[in-house]
Amino acid sequence: MKFFIDTANLKEIQEAHELGILDGVTTNPSLMAKEGIKGKANIIAHYKAICDIVKHGDVSAEVISTDFASIVKEGEELAKIAPNIVVKVPMIKDGVKAIKYFADHKIPTNCTLVFSAGQAILAAKAGAKYVSPFIGRLDDVSTNGLSLIEDIVNIYEVHGFQTEVLAASIRHPMHIIECAKIGADVVTCPLTPILQLLKHPLTDVGLSKFLEDAKKME
Numbered sequence: 001m002k003f004f005i006d007t008a009n010l011k012e013i014q015e016a017h018e019l020g021i022l023d024g025v026t027t028n029p030s031l032m033a034k035e036g037i038k039g040k041a042n043i044i045a046h047y048k049a050i051c052d053i054v055k056h057g058d059v060s061a062e063v064i065s066t067d068f069a070s071i072v073k074e075g076e077e078l079a080k081i082a083p084n085i086v087v088k089v090p091m092i093k094d095g096v097k098a099i100k101y102f103a104d105h106k107i108p109t110n111c112t113l114v115f116s117a118g119q120a121i122l123a124a125k126a127g128a129k130y131v132s133p134f135i136g137r138l139d140d141v142s143t144n145g146l147s148l149i150e151d152i153v154n155i156y157e158v159h160g161f162q163t164e165v166l167a168a169s170i171r172h173p174m175h176i177i178e179c180a181k182i183g184a185d186v187v188t189c190p191l192t193p194i195l196q197l198l199k200h201p202l203t204d205v206g207l208s209k210f211l212e213d214a215k216k217m218e
Contacts, residue, residue, distance in 0.1 A: 001180045004057075004188035006168070008035045008046065012191045013053050019194075024057035025050055026110070026132075026168070026188040028088070029064055044081055051082035060110045060130070062088035071098040079107045086110050086129060091119045096126045103127025110166065120152040124161040130186065135179075136169030145169070146178050153183040173197050 002023035005016045008031040016022040027050070037046045051059050061078040065071045071094060075087035087102060088110045089095045099109045103126065110130040111123035115138060123131045133152060135145025152165050167179040170189030173196045179187050 001184060002057075002186040003194060004060075004166070004186055005194075006031070006170075006188045006190055008032050008037065008050070010046075010049055010053065013050060016191055016194070017053055021194060022054065022057065023186070024059060024188075025054055026060040026088070026166075028062045028112075047078070047081045047085065051084055054084060056084075058084050058086045058108070058110075058129075060086045060088040060112075062112065063090075066090070066092060066094060068094040068097050068101075071095060072101055075102060075107065075109075088112050088132075089128075091115075091123065096122050099123065099126040099128050112168070115148070117148065117151045117155060120163075120165075121155060124156060124159075124163040128163050130164050130166040132166045132168040132188070134169035135167055135175060136171040138169075139171070146175070146182065149179055149184050150182040157183075 003021045004024040004026050005013055005022060006026045007013060008027045013025055032043060037043055047061055063071050063074040065074050071089060075098065078087050079085050086108045089098055091111055091113050099111060102109045108129040110132055111128040112132045114120055114123065114131050114133045120131045133148050135149060138145035138148060149165060149167050156163060164185035166186040166188055167184040168188050170176060170187055170193055173193050176187050176193060176197065
């Protein structure tokens, strides 16, 4: 299972890279705004900076258009930024049409804002490289987001779809572990839940004991 970092913060991306777990990055307009990135030129420059860190992984850059022609135009511009840019397209009718267009023109896509297995089937049929079910947001409305991941993984396996299941809206470490157990290809989340995977009280106790005993040998 690949780990993508869901952020536009360069320091966090660099930290994930140095930790050795960075397989890619996902972004969206909200994350860009959080970093104070404004204006087309600055946005493009920021994407280039992200791609310079990631290099060998995919970087999802989201369109903000909602009609077919505008999505295509914006997506083609984003794809020119770097060879590892993946155009992030919303799960709407014109978005699915654009995914088909991009697939025909060898531009990889990530279909975002997916909340049902039916939507995931359409994205795969259209040729998306990734499909992004938002499990945390489903949990927020008393729906089991992990069950959706499992359903999509099973459907894709049965029918041989090559689209990768990218579990998004990850809220905590158990989301990551459960996604790994049910076969998600990718999880994307802020750095914090990933770092929380490092923590265990027995590790802390054991290390403290080792260090204490090491002092006795001095």
